[in-house]
Amino acid sequence: MIAVDLRQASLRLGDLPVLAAIDVQIQAGERVAIIGPSGAGKTSLLRLLATELRADHPGALLLWQQDPWQLSSRARQRLRSRIGMIWQAPPLPPSQSVITAVLAGRLGQWSLAKALLSLLRPCDPAGARTELARLSLADKLHQPCGELSGGQLQRVGIARVLYQNPDLMLADEPVSALDPVLAQACILTLQQQARERGSTLITSLHAVDLALSHFPRIIGLRQGRILFDCAAEAVSPAMLAELYGNEPPGSLGSNPGPSC
Structure with a gap:
């Protein structure tokens, strides 16, 4: 096809x-x-x-x-x-945690209620950790995006799209x-x-x-x-x-x- x-x-x-x-x-x-x-x-x-x-x-x-x-x-x-888009400079707010940034990959697939609840209490930390681990970033799960290097932010952007699937x-x-x-x-x-x-x-x-x-x-x-x-x-x-x-x-x- x-x-x-x-x-x-x-x-x-x-x-x-x-x-x-x-x-x-x-x-x-x-x-x-x-x-x-x-x-x-x-x-x-x-x-x-x-x-x-x-x-x-x-x-x-x-x-x-x-x-x-x-x-x-x-x-x-x-x-x-x-469709998942991986940007050269991912638009990730500095105050946003890495886990929230990755889980946001599925916001378009979730109900509004689930999306809002996940912002307050991340609903799938294991799923986020799995995708981050593929990119050697599992230890950054709860770190604010603003504390990451440019290369780490790029990998978080990749993990986000992989989580979106x-x-x-x-x-x-x-x-x-x-x-x-x-x-x-x-x-x-x-x-x-x-x-x-x-x-x-x-x-x-x-x-x-x-x-x-x-x-x-x-x-x-x-x-x-x-x-x-x-x-x-x-x-x-x-x-x-x-x-x-x-x-x-x-x-x-x-x-x-x-x-x-």
Whole structure:
């Protein structure tokens, strides 16, 4: 089953063109890395897939064969509860405890009464501890988020989405604040959990070596357009040179460049 079907999706933020004519189909359970230079549109693409942004007409997004923007508000909220977003800088209040931050991953799945009760008395400390333990953070369960380092906050953000257990995991530079050893360990954890849960995993990464080593499929994005979309082993040095080269391959809307 196709989990993500993006058709001729373009996006402008104000007067700024961000994405142009994006066509992407991703099967349920696939693990995909998006790479490209800063400003390529990687975060905007993930936000579009998370339904935080809407593609400009006539572009369309289907998630599990449903158009989120054609659903009722309640149905769209249920659909969004199947999507987990891992941010580069997780928006966690400094005074919030780590356990509360992790358990908040399921707020969209709980009743209002259960959500409010959990804020007063965390309802599933064992579940939160399990996800934190995967990321070597079990000892931080009751610590305020404001006392954590940037790398620890990133891992709490990952634990939060793992606790949510979504069908689609989107991760925007989830290991940018981690040293190489921790970064690789976290990527491996995300990969393993996605496989075991049958979740689709789409991650943007600046670390090309991590992307090529751990993701079967690579999407190269430059100036808002897909430059290539292929298996990791098919990505050549020449393709990476064009993707990250100093000379731009053309303005938004020009020839999309080499394919795999």
